[in-house]
Amino acid sequence: MVSVSRMIGGSDPHNETTKNAGNSTTPAAQTPTTKKVSAFKRLGKFAGSKKEPMYPLRDLEDSEKITSTPQKISGMVILKREKKRRMNLQKRYHAKLNNGVLKLYKQKDKQKEDKKPFTAEFNIDVSTLSQVMYNDNARKLSLVFQKETYTLVPIDKDKYMQWKTGIHQHRLYRQFQKKEGLLDESENSQLQKTQLAFQNIVEDGAAGKLENKVAINQEVGPLVNVDEKPTSPKHSKEGDKDEKKGKEMNTNENNNLGTGSPKKTGSSEGDKEEKRLVTALKALGSAMETYKLVHSSSIQILDRIQKCHDESNEILRELKKLRRRKHSNDDDECCSDEDEEDSTSVKERPKEVPATTAPLDQNAIAMLKASVSALNINEEELQVAKVKKSPSLPNIAVSNAKNQSETRIKPLEPHVALPTQSPAPSAIPAQTQAKPRVDAAKPQVHPALLPPKKRRETLPHDQIYGDSIPMMAILKRSLPIHAYEPLGILQSACEELRFAATFLDRLQKIDNPGDRMSLIAGFIISGYSGMSIRNRKPFNPLLGETFDYISDDGWKYHAEQVSHHPPVSACNAEGNGWEWQQTLQGTITPSLDGSTSLNCLLPIRLTLANGEEYVWNKVTTIIQNARAEAIKRKVKNEGEMSIRCSNGYECKMLFTSEKNGIRGEIRNNQQAIVFRLVGCWDKGLNRILPSNEQERLFEAPPHYELSSRYYGFNKFTLGLNEITSELRPFLPMTDSRLRPDQRFLEFGDSKRANDAKNSLEQAQRQRSHLQHRQMWFTERHDPFSQKNLWMSNKKYWTSKQNCFKDPYSAKILPLFSGE
Structure with missing residues (x-):
């Protein structure tokens, strides 16, 4: 029978005992200990913790000012x-x-x-x-x-x-x-x-x-x-002994000066001071050498820059001359003076160059001639506006006058819900691209209805941090200022329309109702995609507070806080062939595990130019670790969403907490499944065809590289609270962008932001006895959703064009000073 120790690679204890029976200490007694020590060493290698990477904090930028x-x-x-x-x-x-x-x-x-x-x-x-x-x-x-x-x-x-x-x-x-x-x-x-x-x-x-x-x-x-290691009493005694020995040696050396070779003596203080001086002198000498090298090299660099500058000016003159010559050859009506100037040869030009500039290379001149003749760029071509990039979209069944047949998009790989590594967002297909808006070509558009020429991409100050939030503050709904982001609820509701033009503007060109329902499902998921990195609460709007936004893509949005108890916000947006309406009324439910649930009670409504109506509900949003610091909070969406259309089509999607997953299906008016849906609300949405092939409906763009510095905002969100010189004359004194607490928080002044917030709330409590009148929305019964919703009365944009100085706007109660 083979021993167990041999089977595992060890020695047989019986054989070892027999061989070393006469020895007092046998190897059989040492072998298990040795094996345990080696096993412990091997375990220590695996148990060793890996060193986590460290990330640097950024330094001051050249244009940054911190006062x-x-x-x-x-x-x-x-x-x-x-x-x-x-x-x-x-x-x-x-x-x-x-x-x-x-x-x-x-x-x-x-x-x-x-x-x-x-x-x-x-x-x-x-x-x-x-x-x-x-x-x-x-x-x-x-x-x-x-x-x-x-x-x-x-x-x-x-x-x-x-x-x-x-x-x-x-x-x-x-x-x-x-x-x-x-x-x-x-x-x-x-x-x-x-x-x-x-x-x-x-x-x-x-x-x-x-x-x-x-x-x-x-x-x-x-x-x-x-x-340094801590000194114990034993070490100190040993040190005293060493010092005594050293003193004895020094005294012996001093007494025996005549017998041996002379040695240098002196105090240790002087030697240390001398060493410090020598070290300082060496450092000073090396610093001087470095300065000389840097100084001389900087002078040489300046000379080279000056030479390049002179040569570039000369090349620019040659380019202009070559272009004049080319136009003069094509046009017979050129004046004689221009012909004489154009007839100057290129070889004669270096004579006009100053003596300090090196002559131009003839090969470079020949290359410039060839490039000018090949390109022949006109000034009109340089004025083409840039088309803003949009997320990738399916090429869904666009109606054509010549061919009424439907064409679908190229399917993705089958049985793949979402790719692990999404490609960069592609532009809108050529047949659905809108021509870039040119302000000068549309003088009939009022300046109040034009978007800003350029929107900001940063905030004035980085986000502020704070400690955890007490439970009593959550129950009293009186949160500290560091729990907020510099946006209001009316502004954050506008973020749901970030990709509105990408989806909703294309609906009127699609004939298939199933494809229209698919695009609307992708549009709804696009509104949730930016929530994954947001961990702060927007400011509660005051009663009568308003906000408007004019998009670069052609749609416009306005909102008003129509009720304070209970808080209700009314929102409206109009685009190319569609109108979107939302009545925000919800409940906030804190739980004992530290999470908070947000539930919206009223549906969202969408009306198309062809008469179709769509309504859908929002799912429950859960904020985990709501009391903790902002970096520890997580946002999740759970529940079932139902999208109903007046033509009988219906879409149901289930939001799960596992990996932010989504699964759903689209049914026609005969309750037959047309498409299945799969995806994640923070990444994108695909639809599965009856052939089990998948098509991309929406793909979330990558997060903005500066979002971690600015409350998780993307480029669209960064422009919501901006006030430009073009917008300022057309803002009412109730606009969210005039709130001082949000503005102070943008600049990182938490104390003044908190004081401004408290003063605004106190002023609202003093106005509570006054009867409030809603200015821009009216509550109506919606027959399709069977709910009472707040609808726009279509007076806001007319008053905005009059700078809110018309008789109707005289009833506006100013909430903010605008300073």
Whole structure:
């Protein structure tokens, strides 16, 4: 029988015992221990944690201006130097961050954390750091110096985002102050001295030199000893013995000066000071050499730039001359003066070039001639407007005068719900592209109905952060200002129409009702696609507050807060052959697990130019971890959505919590399934044909690269709260863009934003006894949905063209000052 130990690759304990029966210590007793140790080592390799990547915080941009002073931050932190050795010592400090300077106070006793020290043992100018890295998962920051890196971890993990944002804001503020020369010279010199001392410490610690730390420790403080081992009483005794031995050796050497070779003697203080001076002189010499190299190279670069500038001017003259000559050859009516000027040969031109400029290469001139003759670009061709890109769409059955047959889009790969890696959004097919709008070609359009020439793509300030939200604040519905985003509910409702022109403008050209229902389903999902990275609450509108938006694609939107108890918002949008209406009335239900559910009670209505009507309901939106910090909140949509059409077609979609999935089906007026739907509300939607082939209805575009800095906003959302010079004369004093609290929040001033919000709410409570009259919407009964909905009275855009100075607009109650 084969032993078990041989089967697993070990030795037989019986054989080992027989061979070494006379030995007191047998290998049989050592073999299991050895195997356990080796197994433990192998396990340690797999159990070792992987190093998580660190990401850098951005530095100050050239055009960025930061005038407001960031808030002060204080708290207990742990500071540790990053080294490759297995054991890394760490120290606890009481840290204060003020005006871009991080002050560290030594804290030895954990029970004395509440007592504030009087003098800082170390000061760090965060603007002079090479980089500041962060890791949100590990909740730690890295202060990167020239040759060393220190890890800073707040003891209170909930304050990590506060420290991260604070250090970033203070760093940008300090960089801007230095750039503009607004710092106090005495304070700046003292900080530079301390910072230089710390750099010397870091460099000496990296090289293993500890002699400079004693002298610098008087100025800098205990941060010097971060990488040193703690001394125990035993070590101190051994050190005293070593010192005694050294003194005895020195005395022996001094007594035996005549017998042996002479040796240099002196105090250790003088040697250290001399070494420091030598090191400083070497650093100064290398800095001077570097300056000379940079200075000389910059002069050479300037000379080369000047030469390139002169040559480019000469090439431009030659281009103009060649083009004049070409036009003169084609046109026989050119004047004689132009002919004489055009007859000048290219070879004679270098004579006019200044002596400092090198002559032009004849090969370059020949290439320029060939390019001009080949291109022959006209000025009219350069004035073509750019067509805005849109998400990819199916080429669904467009009616044609010559051929009434329907053509479908090219199917995607079968049995694939959505591709794992979506391609870039493609442009609208050529047959459905709208011609670019040119303002000069349509003088009949009133300026009040024209969109801005250019919309912004950033906010004035990065988003602000805050702590978790107390449960009592949620129950009282009085949230702190950091729980909001700088938008109102009337503005966020407009985001659902982001892709309206892409979908709804094409409906009147499609004959098949199933294809029209498919496009409407894709349009509805497009309104949910931007919610996945949004984790803040929009501002509640005041009673009578309004908002309007004119799209670059031709549709226009306006909304009004028509009721305060209960809160009801009425919205209307008109486009090319369609009208969209929504009455926002919902309920908010907080739960004990920290999540909050939002349910809309009334449907959304869409009317087409051919007379068809569509209504659908919204699904339940769940905000998980609603009380936590913004970065920890997650948005999910669950429930069943039903889209009904007046022609009998119906579409039902089920939103599931698993991977934000969607599945549904489209039935005709005979209740037969025409198409099946599959997708994810944050990625896109496909439809499955009877042949099991899939077609793309909607594909969510990639997130804007700056959305993480600006509350998760995309480019469309960033322009909703913007006020331009073209828009300002046509805004009523009830427009959401005039709210001071939203504007202060855009600029990162949380205190003034909170004060403005409280004053607006207080003024609304004082107006509660007044009878309110809705200006732009009227409540009516909708026979198709069997609900009472708020419909537009079609007076808003007429009053807007009159700058709201007509007799009807005189009844408007101004809510905002507009300053």
